[in-house]
Amino acid sequence: MSQRRSAQWYAGTDRNAYIHRAWMRRGLPSDAFDGRPHIAIANTASDLTPCNRHLTEVAASVAQGVYAAGGIPLELPVVSLGETLVRPTAMLWRNMAAMATEEMLRANPVDGVVLLGGCDKTIPSLLMAAASVDLPALVVPGGPMLTGTFRGVPLGCGTDVWRLSEEVRAGTLSEEQFLRSESSMIRSRGHCNTMGTASTMAMVAEALGATIPGTAGTPAPDSRLLEGSHEAGRLAVEMVHADRRPSGLFTRASFLNAVVALAAVGGSTNAVVHLLAIAGRLGVELTQDDFDATGAGVPLLVDLQPAGRYLMEDLHRAGGLLAVLRQVEDLLDDEALTVTGRPLTSYLADAEIWDREVIRPRDEPLQASAGIVVLHGNLAPDGAVIKPAAATPALLHHRGRAVVFDSIEDLHARIDDPDLDVDADSVLVLRGCGPRGYPGMPEVANLPLPTKLLEAGVRDMVRICDGRMSGTAYGTVVLHVAPEAAAGGPLGLLRTGDVVVLDVAHRRLDVELTPDELASREPAPAMVEAFAAPRRGWEQLYVRTVMQADTGADLDFLVGSSGSEVSRESH
Ligand code: FES
Ligand code: MG
Secondary structure: OOOOOOHHHHOOOOHHHHHHHHHHOOOOOHHHHOOOOEEEEEEOOEOOEHHHOOHHHHHHHHHHHHHHOOOEEEEEEOOOOOOOOOOOOOHHHHHHHHHHHHHHHHHOOOOEEEEEEOOOOHHHHHHHHHHHHOOOEEEEEOOEOOOEEEOOEEEOOOHHHHHHHHHHHHOOOOHHHHHHOHHHHOOOOOEOOOOOHHHHHHHHHHHHOOOOOOOOOOOOOOHHHHHHHHHHHHHHHHHHHHOOOHHHHOOHHHHHHHHHHHHHOOOOOHHHHHHHHHHHHHOOOOOHHHHHHHHOOOOEOEOEOOOOOEOHHHHHHOOHHHHHHHHOHHHOOOOOEOOOOOEHHHHOOOOOOOOOOOEOOOOOOOEOOOOOEEEEEOOEEEEEEEOHHHOOHHHOEEEEEEEEEOOHHHHHHHOOOOOOOOOOOOEEEEOOOOOOOOOOOOEOOOOOOOHHHHHOOOOOOOEEEOOEOOOOOOOOEEEOOOOOHHHOOHHHHOOOOOEEEEEOOOOEEEEOOOHHHHHOOOOOHHHHHOOOOOOOHHHHHHHHHEOOHHHOOOEHHHOOOOOOOOOOOOO
């Protein structure tokens, strides 16, 4: 590189260089502007994103590392999305966060960036941004919370909220006990400690090569998080010197490594949408079907909630992601590089399993093939996904009558109606919840079971939705149905009483209707109206331009990269 990117702002003796330097001096010495790397620390810390609140302390360690390596650290607060509070769903804002971060990195005099994320959408949006601006970038995952316990039993955040609230509805737990568990669930700083979306995206980022290998999954309060953060700051400076950028690092092989990791850890279905969106920014060819082709046969090796028993602190103690990956090393591509410049597989030689209950060796898997399965059929021409590891095996081949709900409001109004014609074999369908229909594609696919069936002891039913499911949830849930009902998908033509067939072994999701019968039907009126509502602002832009789940639900005009060049001066 002939000239450092930041030097386009700071080098020289003209008026503009004067302005750029003068306002930035505030404590920086003159040699700050001598061409050394300026490193942005994209920080998603926010009081309203409790999972990421501690990232300001992480940023301080990153900054020390940047200084230590001869760079200049610059904290850049970016849009922060907290899963628990943001309405109507944090996913509505993922692409906005990605766009805003991309533009601010491009607009400012920075040469590289350290990405600080944690809560579900933050690592995806940061990686999408870094991919599109294509500056040297690495992720520091903020890390999971420590394990909280209630009445002597560990609580998995997220997963146990669903479980305990169902127990209240089933009458097996008092409301008072339920409320008492509330203060035990969130024991420390950090993100959800189950293998939910936040933990999954940290694992997947590491498998992709975007973190310092061995750092993802370090609990947020653990001293090693700050040690790794310091190292990340140093590495960012090295990456600028080496011009090690996302476009050169993250190849199809890197993404397929991430798909293998996703399956081996039993990660969240949300990772499918996020990885597709990140790949789309890089122009890497990755399809939803790749998740099935590469991931479905991968053994489940990690016994974490929601599919299993343990929590992220246990995974870290047991050896972490590298110990898992060593077990499936033959499925990984040794060419795929990490941000350190070394291949991911070069870090696996001494990755031991320290607790074989938490991380299973390859020959004793929890399930022989556990990755996400992609279904096709006349209900999902562009595909739908299911996570068999979180489902009831007996329901993976099922034929039942549909009970159709047109919106989340319709569901809430009718699901507990004692007169609702539903039994344990029914297939519950919730539509109007895709990227356009709900705008944002909320995590509602694991719809609650009817109370009368819960009281009768039913704990799982086949559910089908064009929305997403929380990574901390479980059940026999078919999700991400594409095209969604509000985009004209056949899910919008389904009627209560139609017979639906789920056949996971054969990758099928069908309604027993002929093509002529389907073609003769009008979409349910609610589907036509679903995306007519937004009149202005982001929501309107989103509904007009969002793509379907099977291609990552990015906005169509954000696919690809614009690089880091800005030709015009501001003064
Ligand atoms: Fe932030 Fe679960 S709510 S990771
Ligand atoms: Mg979530």
